[in-house]
Amino acid sequence: xxxxxxxxGRYVALDDAVVSTFDLGLVxxxxxxxxxxxxxxxxxxxxxxxxxxxRSAAAWRMTIPYRRDEIREILGELVDRAGFEDAYVKxxxxxxxxxxxxxxxxxxxxxxxxxxxxxxxxxWGKAKAFEGGSLHLSRIERISAxxxxxxxxxxxxxxxxxxxxxxxxxxxxxxxxxxxxxxxTEGIGWNVLAVRDGSVITARDNVLTGVTxxxxxxxxxxxxxxxxxxxLSPEEMISADEVFVSSTAGGVMxxxxxxxATIGGGYAGAITKRIxxxxxxxxxxxxxxxxxxxxVKARGGATR
Amino acid sequence: xxxxxxxxGRYVALDDAVVSTFDLGLVxxxxxxxxxxxxxxxxxxxxxxxxxxxRSAAAWRMTIPYRRDEIREILGELVDRAGFEDAYVKxxxxxxxxxxxxxxxxxxxxxxxxxxxxxxxxxWGKAKAFEGGSLHLSRIERISAxxxxxxxxxxxxxxxxxxxxxxxxxxxxxxxxxxxxxxxTEGIGWNVLAVRDGSVITARDNVLTGVTxxxxxxxxxxxxxxxxxxxLSPEEMISADEVFVSSTAGGVMxxxxxxxATIGGGYAGAITKRIxxxxxxxxxxxxxxxxxxxxVKARGGATR
Numbered sequence: 001x002x003x004x005x006x007x008x009g010r011y012v013a014l015d016d017a018v019v020s021t022f023d024l025g026l027v028x029x030x031x032x033x034x035x036x037x038x039x040x041x042x043x044x045x046x047x048x049x050x051x052x053x054x055r056s057a058a059a060w061r062m063t064i065p066y067r068r069d070e071i072r073e074i075l076g077e078l079v080d081r082a083g084f085e086d087a088y089v090k091x092x093x094x095x096x097x098x099x100x101x102x103x104x105x106x107x108x109x110x111x112x113x114x115x116x117x118x119x120x121x122x123x124w125g126k127a128k129a130f131e132g133g134s135l136h137l138s139r140i141e142r143i144s145a146x147x148x149x150x151x152x153x154x155x156x157x158x159x160x161x162x163x164x165x166x167x168x169x170x171x172x173x174x175x176x177x178x179x180x181x182x183x184x185t186e187g188i189g190w191n192v193l194a195v196r197d198g199s200v201i202t203a204r205d206n207v208l209t210g211v212t213x214x215x216x217x218x219x220x221x222x223x224x225x226x227x228x229x230x231x232l233s234p235e236e237m238i239s240a241d242e243v244f245v246s247s248t249a250g251g252v253m254x255x256x257x258x259x260x261a262t263i264g265g266g267y268a269g270a271i272t273k274r275i276x277x278x279x280x281x282x283x284x285x286x287x288x289x290x291x292x293x294x295x296v297k298a299r300g301g302a303t304r
Numbered sequence: 305x306x307x308x309x310x311x312x313g314r315y316v317a318l319d320d321a322v323v324s325t326f327d328l329g330l331v332x333x334x335x336x337x338x339x340x341x342x343x344x345x346x347x348x349x350x351x352x353x354x355x356x357x358x359r360s361a362a363a364w365r366m367t368i369p370y371r372r373d374e375i376r377e378i379l380g381e382l383v384d385r386a387g388f389e390d391a392y393v394k395x396x397x398x399x400x401x402x403x404x405x406x407x408x409x410x411x412x413x414x415x416x417x418x419x420x421x422x423x424x425x426x427x428w429g430k431a432k433a434f435e436g437g438s439l440h441l442s443r444i445e446r447i448s449a450x451x452x453x454x455x456x457x458x459x460x461x462x463x464x465x466x467x468x469x470x471x472x473x474x475x476x477x478x479x480x481x482x483x484x485x486x487x488x489t490e491g492i493g494w495n496v497l498a499v500r501d502g503s504v505i506t507a508r509d510n511v512l513t514g515v516t517x518x519x520x521x522x523x524x525x526x527x528x529x530x531x532x533x534x535x536l537s538p539e540e541m542i543s544a545d546e547v548f549v550s551s552t553a554g555g556v557m558x559x560x561x562x563x564x565a566t567i568g569g570g571y572a573g574a575i576t577k578r579i580x581x582x583x584x585x586x587x588x589x590x591x592x593x594x595x596x597x598x599x600v601k602a603r604g605g606a607t608r
Contacts, residue, residue: 019322144451
């Protein structure tokens with residue numbers, strides 16, 4: 001795979017972006033991260049992603065070893081070094097290795113920052129991102145917000161991984177999970193939205209507050225499409241007129257089938273298509289964009 | 305830190321036991337593991353640990369790239385190379401890197417096996433392992449068994465890590481979590497047991513079935529101490545005559561305080577002490593033991 005990484009305080013090859021087996025970020029699922037996309041050399045909502053990354057780290061009592069401007073520079077440099085027009089760019093903060101005794105005192109761990117830029121990822125492949133994919137409604141329950149706050153973007157999601165394996169084995173592209181209250185939550189790296197009677201409905205609680213979903217709601221507001229942030233039951237989702245997924249890794253992706261239930265007659269619906277068109281058209285114009293070149297020019301040549 | 309590791313199919317230094325940032329074992333908390341202890345060059349209940357490791361891997365649809373006899377050889381070799389009398393020995397299986405597309409198809413990931421031997425770990429330090437430590441009863445809920453099966457020994461435990469941070473900040477040694485049903489579950493890497501009216505009580509459901517706990521119950525049976533595997537409420541635990549923790553990393557450890565509540569007058573109780581004495585006395589005699597030398601002699605000189 002092509003790309004560039006930053007780990008251990010310096011720029012490295014992707015294969016050298018590694019985490020120690022002793023890093024508590026691995027051992028306890030104690031890692032926060034964020035992903036920002038680049039389209040035509042524009043980062044999308046870069047500061048919204050970095051705001052969330054900083055909030056995630058603070059919520060878990062972790063210290064990011066770089067200032068915001070330093071991270072912005074690193075990310076610009078990574079995309080520039082890799083020569084990408086479009087990219088999937090991750091920032092990741094693991095708890096780190098406990099010093100002295102192996103894992104007795106988490107407070108003595110020093111957080112490790114890794115960032116990388118790789119080619120843009122389409123979660124279900126590019127064709128399905130536009131034409132639509134299918135979901136499996138998992139019987140595995142999503143980790144409760146009482147256990148782990150889902151607004152902290154983190155790697156503790158073996159529930160979702162098992163659900164995704166089930167989905168793939170059943171011929172679906174991905175899995176959506178229900179929370180302990182029986183309502184729809186999310187999948188690995190995306191929010192789900194349903195359209196009923198011309199109105200967009202998506203979960204208010206027990207989900208990550210997706211940056212792409214925020215962008216979708218902004219487009220809804222601009223287009224005069226009403227939306228509701230509220231509990232969405234699986235029955236409402238399956239009987240919806242349209243269902244779609246929002247993700248940094250694929251944008252606005254129609255859902256045409258949930259297990260054996262066809263959604264919207266098996267075609268992407270009008271509202272989904274309108275939002276998808278707007279999303280990519282505006283991305284091409286640099287909507288909420290930060291040019292890679294601006295970040296690269298800003299670099300001060302600090303020791304990294 | 306002193307020790308020896310096996311990663312990527314060969315023996316390596318501890319610092320080279322690393323996991324790719326792209327390994328889904330990190331990215332999704334999708335890693336199973338087990339830990340076995342060595343005391344006076346005897347592995348304790350080695351096959352019980354490897355049975356559980358194999359069950360964990362199978363439950364999560366992962367393939368261990370070595371046969372049982374090969375793993376036994378590797379572990380013996382690691383302890384022998386490190387020259388340890390006492391050791392903490394881990395086997396770990398991460399989901400691995402998805403081939404081709406980054407993370408679209410988990411089924412295409414090849415699992416990565418890492419094992420290492422490091423000096424024996426006393427979770428709360430050696431003195432507290434014998435004299436007793438303190439617990440914080442966390443208000444963070446333990447991940448539900450409906451989301452992730454706790455009998456699969458895994459790294460998805462950011463709930464426990466946050467609870468442990470709370471515990472340390474409050475001057476306690478460790479944290480115990482309650483399940484969604486309000487009953488006592490476990491802490492990071494250990495089971496908890498209460499003694500009431502001469503009887504040992506420990507959770508039947510929603511916990512890892514600890515190998516050290518199995519050994520404790522075996523000792524109870526031998527000593528004529530009754531025990532019950534059943535739901536344990538936090539009130540029953542706090543008002544118990546004795547409380548102790550069982551772990552591969554520390555053995556049988558008395559709990560003398562839970563937050564502000566003193567347990568057993570602040571001293572290790574008679575049953576706890578009896579079990580602790582027996583546990584270590586029998587360990588010294590090679591109880592349920594596999595000699596390191598036996599594993600090393602068995603090695604066939606296969607290419608690794």
